[in-house]
Amino acid sequence: MKTNFLKLGLAAVAILAFSFGNAQQTTGDIGKGEDLSQSSVLNGTIRVIDNKGTKKFLQVQNGLTLLTDTTPDGGYVSTWQLGGTLSDDTTITLNDGTTANGFVIDGVNFSLENIVTTTADAATATTAESGTETGYTLLVRNEATGNVEKLLATDLIQSGQEAFTATAGQTDYPLTGAPVLPAFAQVYVYRNGAKLVANTDYTVAGSSVTLIPSTTAPNDWAVLAGDVIEVHFVK
Structure with missing residues (x-):
């Protein structure tokens, strides 16, 4: 009679089992999943009894993995560990x-x-x-x-700008704070508002810009006293 009652009870539990939804469950009851007694495969359910004989189940889900070793001496060793497939949407x-x-x-x-x-x-x-x-x-x-x-x-994107008032013939313009300038293609130099040609009218080294005046017509030019030399850079 007890055996039949146990079988009927297990059958009723199987009928009442339900599937989890997509949303993470944080409250309420969670039904028992697959019952493999000793959890012989990943993510099975372990059946245990407490010291008064009450039948209970241990299981894992949603990103945790349960693995049971059935070969060690003295019984089964079940291990819970991080790492596994998320079965529900999870918020952390x-x-x-x-x-x-x-x-x-x-x-x-x-x-x-x-x-x-x-x-x-x-x-x-x-x-x-x-x-x-x-x-x-x-x-x-x-x-x-x-x-x-x-x-x-x-x-x-880091950038900088500095303007200088030139003396006659001045060609070197070290920037305040000695920032390391990027390549000449990222440094823009203007003389009195007119852009100079990169790597032709000026070169860049370290934190300084050096102007290269030309005496060849029609592109001849010279640095005059009071010229405003403006340096922009982006890196």
Whole structure:
């Protein structure tokens, strides 16, 4: 009689089992999945009893994997581990700097503060965190640390500008702060508002621009006292 009652009970459980929806379930009851007793394959259900004989089931789902070794001496060894197929849509709240506790991925900075450089010169720049910003940010990899960090879209392209009042014949124009300038194609030099030809009327080295006046007509020109030499760069 007890055997028949047990069989009827198991049959009733099988009939009442239902499928999970797509949304992540965080409340309510979760029905028992596949019952393999000792979970001989991945993600099976383990049947156990407590110290009073109450029958219970242990199972995993949604991104966790259960693997049972049936060959060790002394019984079965079942292991729960991270790694598996998500069966439901899953939401994990990242630590955004406003909550006391949150999910953190080592090497990924998802705080509300943004990483900015202290100088426009990539070779000597150091990083610091600015205050809370608005607008768009990009995820970038810091090659020095390997960390994934946030970068303001406005900080992605660095630029600079400086104007000089020339003396007669002056050709060298070192920029204040000695930023390392990019290639000449990214440096734009103007004399009294007229653009000079890159790598012909001027060259770029280090943090300085050097003008190359010409005596060949019809492109002859010279630097006169009071000329305004303006330097722009983008990198």
